[in-house]
Amino acid sequence: MTATNGGPTGTRQDTVAAVVRQWQTVHPDLDTAPMEIIGRINRCAALLQQAEDAPLRRAGLSRPEFDLLGALRRTGHELTPSELARETFSSGAAVTKRLKQLTERGLVERRGDTRDRRVAHVRLTDAGRDLVDGILPEQLAYETGVLSGLDPQRQGELASLLGELLAQLEGRLGAPRG
Amino acid sequence: MTATNGGPTGTRQDTVAAVVRQWQTVHPDLDTAPMEIIGRINRCAALLQQAEDAPLRRAGLSRPEFDLLGALRRTGHELTPSELARETFSSGAAVTKRLKQLTERGLVERRGDTRDRRVAHVRLTDAGRDLVDGILPEQLAYETGVLSGLDPQRQGELASLLGELLAQLEGRLGAPRG
DNA sequence: AGCAAGTGTTTTACTCGTAAAGCATATACG
């Protein structure tokens, strides 16, 4: 149904819809509803990452690297490697490696804690802060453009629904200590 | 603050909202709207992948591997490596590697094209088809559970909005040949 | 004090994806 698709709003079909249709042909009894959300989230993430990181790459940064710098910038204070790991949702080992590179590039600095000599404190250098502040507006402008196919009201609805889903997921998957 | 957080609907805050709030404190003039969509999509994708692939891993499959098998299953016919690459949104090289492993595990078979000896045709073995058919219902049931924090109506709205966004992105980023 | 257990960070070995080069084959065109 609604195979006619020639929507008045000019709505194109997305590839996930096609995939789901194929599955339903092969397994008509299957509840494919989750695919329409999860498949699309994954696909959107892949497409966005691919195209949308262009402004970052121009600055020689990967998104994980930018996320790390951004965490330092937005919190406004020093963070330890484990805090950075938590803040950027990556493993400690990954943070170690990224810090090594970012330190070599002069974007962050480390200093050891004087009380507990296991812990390090990481902060942005001036160059690092300037880089983040320079890139962020471009990045956001670019992202705005990428999303502009959706009218503002729907963007709002989408953001809100994603926020609800994410809150649920984080409550359930991120903190299953109960 | 808002440690009470007891929203009327019991809505928890998601981490992206917190991040956006931090940015707005540091750069009040910045339009952070795109983050609320893109940041959440990325974070949802990460969380879903992490937790949600459990049923797949039990079967010894990564999601990309399952996607490849699934493409063969849902189309119902043989596919060439390049068709598989297109269908699963991955590079040809990645497909080559995955095919090697899946062939060794006896889940897919290859045969050469008789006309054009450059091309190969890949199909599921019986074991491969059985594996997909066995896993898929579990996987979908699991996904349904993961999404169950959102009531069905909102799931529908979310799926629909994501579909619109994805169609736009695919139209713009996926086929910018105009 | 001295030692066991815990914590923060780094290192190691490994997996997986990618880009670019390479190989085999097909097609086009003089």
Add this chain to the structure above:
DNA sequence: CGTATATGCTTTACGAGTAAAACACTTGCT
């Protein structure tokens, strides 16, 4: 016909993430 170019797939070299072990240091117990 034969050579140039294009196409389908694979290989190679490499970069990046991960889990688990290792390391360095602290804390708690006796």
